[in-house]
Amino acid sequence: MTHSLNILLVSRRKDVLDHLEQVLVAADFAPSRQHNSNGHVDPLHGVDPMPDLVVLHLSHLWREELEAMAALPPDRRPALIVVGPASDVNVMRLAMQAGARDLVPDTQVKADLLQAVQRTHEERRRPTKTAAGRISVFMNAKGGCGATMLACNVAHVLAARSKQRTALLDLDLQFGAAPLYLDLYPKRGIAQALENLAGLDEVALDGYFAKHASGLNVLSHAANEPLTASNISSAAVTQLLNVALRSHEHVVVDMPRCVDPMTTAVMQRAHQVVLVLQQSVTAVRDATRLVQWLRAEVGVAKDQLCVVINRFEKGATVAVEDIQNALGCNDATLVPNDFKSVSECINSGTALLDYAGNASITRAVMTLETRLGGTSAQTRSSMIARTISSLLPGRTR
Ligand SMILES: Nc1ncnc2c1ncn2[C@@H]1O[C@H](COP(=O)(O)OP(=O)(O)O)[C@@H](O)[C@H]1O
Ligand SMILES: [Mg+2]
Known part of the structure; x- marks a missing residue:
């Protein structure tokens, strides 16, 4: 045909x-x-x-x-x-x-x-789902809580496992490290894309993405760009998101921790905001202030907010219940501490799914991905169910 x-x-x-x-x-x-x-x-x-x-x-x-x-x-x-x-x-x-x-x-x-x-x-x-396209924004409550690690790996699972057309936008134009997590060295980046904002459509934007083997498209600052003050306007970032949404089912944003017109504009376009923190008093204090800002100033609804407790430890002094009470949520996603896997993945630019597909940290990433609209956790449990049932005695092949 x-x-x-x-x-x-x-x-x-x-x-x-x-x-x-x-x-x-x-x-x-x-x-x-x-x-x-x-x-x-x-x-x-x-x-x-x-x-x-x-x-x-x-x-x-x-x-x-x-x-x-x-x-x-x-x-x-x-x-x-x-x-x-x-x-x-x-x-x-x-x-x-x-x-x-x-x-x-x-x-x-x-x-x-x-x-x-x-x-x-x-x-x-494949139909372009303009209306159904999702924006998930990751922000940490304190530097080093793991927002970039989770944004990169969730975006990778969305593309590699759930086969969603996914873009990862690293909006930290000064120190963004998302491409390094995936062994990518973009020659062109957001600044170059925005220079030609008037002519920016999905075809032109495609030329600015660094492409990962999984199909994930990554947009960040260019690898060799000198350090300069970052000044994206809220109008420019909104247009960038709109164009990215026309050709992707899911746009994952790794957002610098900052309250300004640009971050506010992105948060207002987000379908879900992922707030990443760890079990420390300082992280909980800052997360509480961020949640207040998100709810009162940005207009993020309760069910749009997804709290992630990263490097979770059972016996830690700050317990999950304390954090949930402080932030007014009861469904935080827990991601275990796995220093060895995470640091080896970062150093080699390998995604967790490719490095350790069955590790508990990868399973937690898949749970988070599924909560945000992916399907990896469902696929995994039906695969396990099929394997177990094929092992049952009396089963004919
Ligand atoms: N679940 C985890 N287990 C072990 N180490 C982690 C975990 N999450 C993050 N890290 C470590 O924390 C460091 C900071 O993570 P990163 O994602 O860059 O934080 P952020 O973007 O919030 O500043 C990483 O270099 C990584 O080594
Ligand atoms: Mg970061």
């Missing part, structure tokens, strides 16, 4: 169009072709209606071709895959500005192009 993705192949060379067409037809796509001859540098000259996806083979006029693509208004811009000199930094930069989701080297057309097209096809087939 032919796939329904509406693809347009564009090139100034007929032999290239023949080849691209052949590759895609063999994989059951039915692309159309646009053979641009002299005179027009706009690859989409005269194209109407717009296709779902453009595969653009760059010519010697690559700069003009990509500039014409970048000039398209976001709501008219189709998904774009560029075929050309992928190792040329200038081409790469301009392709990103044009919103290209992939840059396929001429030499690798067959394998890489098919993969890129199939990815676009898959994304189009």
Whole structure:
């Protein structure tokens, strides 16, 4: 059966169009072709209606071709895959500005192009849940309580186990460490994405994400960015969240502990706020003040607030009941202390699920993920039930 993705192949060379067409037809796509001859540098000259996806083979006029693509208004811009000199930094930069989701080297057309097209096809087939998309914001009550560790691992489980299209936004633009937890070193980051806010749509935003093998998309400050004062406006962060929500089912935010217009704007858009603390008097004191702010100033409802007691110890002086009484909640999620697993995961940039899928800390992360809208804990318990029932005597296979 032919796939329904509406693809347009564009090139100034007929032999290239023949080849691209052949590759895609063999994989059951039915692309159309646009053979641009002299005179027009706009690859989409005269194209109407717009296709779902453009595969653009760059010519010697690559700069003009990509500039014409970048000039398209976001709501008219189709998904774009560029075929050309992928190792040329200038081409790469301009392709990103044009919103290209992939840059396929001429030499690798067959394998890489098919993969890129199939990815676009898959994304189009899965409905975008704009209305149902969730934002979960993680904030610690005190530095070092474990908010980043939990935000990264919950986001990873959402993507890897629950197969939700998930984005992780690290909004600590100065010292954010989320990419390090996942061994990612983003070349571009939030500051670059916001420089082009007017043209920021989901296709353009995709170019700013660092991609984890699990499918998780991570947006943070760029790895080599010098330290500067952070000044994202509440309007800019709200637009960033809106665009991220259009292409993701779940947006997890790792938020710096700070009360300002930007954090307030994010909290107001959040479906759930995860407040991470440990069993210490100082953390409980600060958590109490944060809960007051969230409830009274931000308007977070009681059932939107999820309290997590991290590095939980049974015999600790500050007991779970004390914390729950102080914060006015009765359903705190407990995450055990596991220094060895956590520090080895951080040092090697490995997610807990990949490092120790059955450890009790990973199970606690899965419980939290499921509380926030994932399905990993349910999948796990039905898997266990199936395994046990298959071991029962008398069961025939
Ligand atoms: N459940 C846990 N068990 C053991 N160590 C933990 C746990 N959670 C966090 N840590 C440790 O605490 C440190 C701080 O965690 P992090 O997530 O960066 O905190 P925050 O983002 O709240 O400042 C990490 O380096 C990690 O070693
Ligand atoms: Mg942190």
